[in-house]
Amino acid sequence: MSAESKEKMRQTQLRKYSDPEFSKRMADSKRTVASRARYSAARRRVIDGYDDQRLIDLSRMAMGNLVRTMSGDSRGHRSVHHSQKAGDIHCDSDLELRFCRDLDGFDNVFAYGRCDDCIVYSFDGRRHVYNPDFCVQTDEGTVIVEIKGADSDQVRAKMDAAVEYYRRLGLEYVLMFEGDIERCEERGRFMYGGGGADEADCKD
Incomplete structure (x- = not known):
């Protein structure tokens, strides 16, 4: 040395x-x-x-998403949030940006970032790849969070696949709408349907 x-x-x-x-x-x-x-x-x-075929399918779908992004066929990131806890975080919506700003102010959150997991799910007879929004580390554990402005059948299909995926990892996945974020803001801390918060406090 x-x-x-x-x-x-x-x-x-x-x-x-x-x-x-x-x-x-x-x-x-x-x-x-x-x-x-x-x-x-x-x-x-x-x-x-996983069996070999599922891994091959997952790799092909992930590569397809990458090619579409590079060619401009993507919604892209709307803004960048400069966080003291997480560095630069790319946000796809105003609701995501609001959520990140909240996380910076919540004492029970010590780290967070974009989630890079690829989850295979089925919808309308086709297989898709889904990337959850955030991985949030709190004083009680790690939570995977998806932020949505509106509910739909496809959102629920993604949620069902994600819940099962993270259950096998021993992690919790939570789907949050604007009302859930507002309740967290009212309490001044990040809350979700478990890990120290009542489900009625955080879920619609």
Whole structure:
């Protein structure tokens, strides 16, 4: 190890012991890394249980989405939210932007970001790939969140597939509408249909 690297480590240790806020950020960072490692391991266990054909289908659908995005055949991101907790977050709607701003102010949320999972679901006799909106890490665990402005049969088909997918991972998935976000704003904390919040408090 070089002398410069050793000096950086020494300065880091000095800051950790002298600055309570720095110590908290370090602890939160380690907690986030550990949570992501557990999530990745669980996700690998689910993927290992897929048969080869399903993985091939999933890869083809994901590649199709990528090609459509690169060619401009995509709704695209409408805005970027600059978050102190999550960095730059791309939002597809004003409701998503509002949700991100709320998460920044909720004390029980210490990290969040866009969700990059690809979930296969069926609707109208066809197979589709669905990407949930956000992965939110709270003081009680990790929650996958989908933000919607309106309900529909296709939204429910996505939800059914996502609930089963994340159940196998040991995670909770929640579908939130504007009314759910408003209730969280009224209480001043992120709430969902479990993990310390009554379902009646957060669900329509």
